[in-house]
Amino acid sequence: MRRKCFYVLEVCAIVSLLPSASLADLTCEALLMLSGNVSLQSLAASWNQTLSNATSQWSGSGIYCDTSIDGIGTCWPRSSAGQMVSRPCPEMFYGVRYNTTNNVYRKCLANGTWALKGNYSMCKAILHEEKKGKMHYQIAVIINFLGHCISMVALLVAFFLFLCLRSIRCLRNIIHWNLITAFILRNATWFIVQMTMSPEVHESNVIWCRLVTASFNYFHSTNFFWMFGEGCYLHTAIVLTYSTDKLRKWMFICIGWCIPFPIIVAWAIGKLYYDNEKCWFGKRAGVYTDYIYQGPMILVLVINFIFLFNIVRILMTKLRASTTSETIQYRKAVKATLVLLPLLGITYMLFFVNPGEDEISQIVFIYFNSFLESFQGFFVSVFYCFLNSEVRSAVRKRFHRWQEQHSIRARMTQAMSIPTSPSRVSFHSIKQSTSL
Template sequence: MLPDRIPSILLVQVITAGVSLALTSIQDQCENLQNTSNITGLACNISTDMIGTCWPRTPAGQLVARPCPEYFQGVQYNTTGNVYRECHLNGSWAERGDYTQCQEILKQEKKSKVHYHIAIVINFLGHSISLCALLMAFTLFLRLRSIRCLRNIIHWNLITAFILRNITWFVMQLTLNHEAHDSNVVWCRLVTIAHNYFYVTNFFWMFGEGCYLHTAIVLTYSTDKLRKWMFICIGWCESWWRVRNDKKNNKKGFFPIGQ
């Protein structure tokens, strides 16, 4: 059983040796401070606290300031602040120093400009591919008159809504900026209203798709009663009513730039 304990014993010895080496280094620095001090009379002797701060020999009754430690337990601290410790009148140090000014440095994660530009390129590339595919589908529905029925007309309008939404997205990204958004100019509001309108129409035309599918499955023989104008009212008119109400409640160009 003894050989199994040898690695653990060696690990403890290594850790102990490392701690002893660190304390020895701090103690050496304190001894250097002691050699340079010429203080006579009652004084607090040179000391090292549990944090590792070295306190030089100090006359009794004085408050000593030392720089904050740069690192402690792997955490980096701001060294512009000071640690304070009092040397009592009887020549003894206060039990603890005042480390309230030592604030840890929080490493704020900043967005890399390279990653930001890559995200913009991917965003534009995705919208471009989507727009090309939608235009191809739109052309097929336009040319193939033989497949026109209520179901495919609903598909066609949904594709049209997606196309218009993508186009207004490109216009908004290429023309709008924070200055135009804050100044609330007329064309800024028109662009954002158009984008929001076509954005909402996507969902209402998908709702129309669902209504038609539900009717075709549940009420099989009732699809003949459905009319095109019903879905046009749901897809285009209802969307405009929603966006118009939103415009009344928001007096600025109510779209965050960059989204």
């Protein structure tokens, strides 16, 4: 008790020497400073009692609310009646940290007493913000996982359709088939990464986890280079129509499967010597080895964006030359653009957009990127297999052929299962009896 009184008397002695202009704020600062040495409730009681005796010595006129500490621990300085007073939110309350950049408000009433309660609605718990951010992250992870699962199923169905339908194996559909294969391998390695890369494995940095990372980055790069192959073919077919006969399958195989390999080997060597940790995921500050494979991917996207611009320009020129109405022309152009966006990988450019510091922008950015990145394979399967007129026509013909074969087999089975008629039986029996 003596120690508590000593601190209160010490503060009073300090306050008595301070100028009246800064008396209120500095008094609260002194109180909060001492709150670490004296319990808040006893300090508040002793301080309020001391101030009630010292109020008459302070300069000023009119009705005032005395300096006081509320039940939460916020110190309210001596203020004029009718004034709305603001103080920073408490830094800590019941073990929970709060954002002190916001303010709490309390009114000094006309009779010189404080309002019963302060307005703490602007004080947000940092723990709550962390929980909310963690919740959005978990939802984004679920979207990512479901998107990869749905994309994998769609990609496998599209792959087997291209495998079984030999009648549609032209160069254009072979490019689609290889792009779908690249997405399947990339999604498969994504699932392997999710199942095997635990924090312990990250820290151990074993050889197999580095090989998994290198495989994932290789197949991720093949996605981009096969998208580049799609762009090359479309640009050649639409803009340079006379050159399509010169295109060969081996050219696109070299672009899609061969070129990414030395790029990933160079990246792996750079990682081995300059950033050999955490299974080669992430990057160390000041080390830019990841740009060895990310740089060519960005370059491919830029070239595909140029291809897209030229293709849409040519399409608009041809549509304007046709007899269709202007509304239908724009509708076709917009449809072609939307169809080409996922094929050429232009949506990946959105991943480089900085959402800024705004919380809503960051949440939208997380969800949008999770959706686009995980459903990319699904969009490719839908647009370039399931909605492909050649694929649909071939599937329809195969189905009709199966129906015809099934109906013929059913008729033959039915004919063979018809019982022998009584007349034939009687004739046969008569013939046998005659012979006897």
